Amino acid sequence: MNSGLTLEDLTVSHDGRVVAQVSASVAPGEVLTLMGPSGSGKSTILSAVMGDLAPGFSQTGRVLLAGRELDGFPPEARHIGILYQDPLLFPHLNVASNLAFGLPRGGSRAERRAMVDAALSDIGLEGYGSRDPATLSGGQAARVALMRTLLSRPSALLLDEPFSKLDTELRARIRSLVLDRARQAGIPTILVTHDAEDAAAAGGRIVQLRSMI
Numbered sequence: 462m463n464s465g466l467t468l469e470d471l472t473v474s475h476d477g478r479v480v481a482q483v484s485a486s487v488a489p490g491e492v493l494t495l496m497g498p499s500g501s502g503k504s505t506i507l508s509a510v511m512g513d514l515a516p517g518f519s520q521t522g523r524v525l526l527a528g529r530e531l532d533g534f535p536p537e538a539r540h541i542g543i544l545y546q547d548p549l550l551f552p553h554l555n556v557a558s559n560l561a562f563g564l565p566r567g568g569s570r571a572e573r574r575a576m577v578d579a580a581l582s583d584i585g586l587e588g589y590g591s592r593d594p595a596t597l598s599g600g601q602a603a604r605v606a607l608m609r610t611l612l613s614r615p616s617a618l619l620l621d622e623p624f625s626k627l628d629t630e631l632r633a634r635i636r637s638l639v640l641d642r643a644r645q646a647g648i649p650t651i652l653v654t655h656d657a658e659d660a661a662a663a664g665g666r667i668v669q670l671r672s673m674i
């Protein structure tokens with residue numbers, strides 16, 4: 462059974478005008494790069510996959526995960542992880558609780574704590590568990606956000622330029638961390654980027670969106 466992600470003639474319109482259109486299929490563990498000029502609809506396509514279009518937009522076509530159509534599923538039942546340029550962390554939870562939020566249910570307190578500690582170590586933030594997210598640098602917050610998403614074991618991963626605000630060295634490290642994990646876990650992944658180095662690191666096929674205006 463194909464457990465990849467398929468976008469079948471996915472078309473998004475606003476006021477009767479097509480603003481984004483794509484057909485693509487992403488195999489398990491493949492990182493497909495979505496490129497295209499500003500305004501060609503890259504972020505809009507990711508919102509359509511999430512089933513989370515802003516009011517006024519409508520979509521046609523199909524999104525299939527593991528061969529099953531996602532249409533009609535509430536967003537929380539889709540198990541699709543998304544990361545944006547600006548890391549979104551819960552401001553009222555400390556760093557450890559933000560990470561624990563991503564863990565699937567189950568397991569003892571001690572097991573969950575051990576998983577959070579291992580995750581902090583993986584992102585080079587040992588000892589940061591009790592910190593308030595507001596006290597983190599941009600790069601530290603980005604690492605926590607991506608690890609929280611990875612811990613939730615998404616069935617598919619959407620990356621909307623999540624590396625673009627990081628400095629060159631951190632960018633390369635965080636990029637490898639997330640792309641390697643996605644590949645190892647067999648997660649079909651779509652990376653939106655303007656950056657040729659990101660696309661090369663992704664190593665998968667590149668789909669170019671055309672500007673619809």
Ligand SMILES: Nc1ncnc2c1ncn2[C@@H]1O[C@H](COP(=O)(O)OP(=O)(O)OP(=O)(O)O)[C@@H](O)[C@H]1O
Pocket residue numbers: 475480481497498499500501502503504505506515674
């Ligand atoms: N609220 C809106 N009303 C009308 N059109 C909109 C609205 N929001 C976005 N659009 C249009 O949808 C199209 C796709 O925008 P989108 O942000 O998905 O492009 P993008 O490729 O991600 O751009 P960028 O690379 O600049 O982030 C654009 O033409 C944009 O003008």
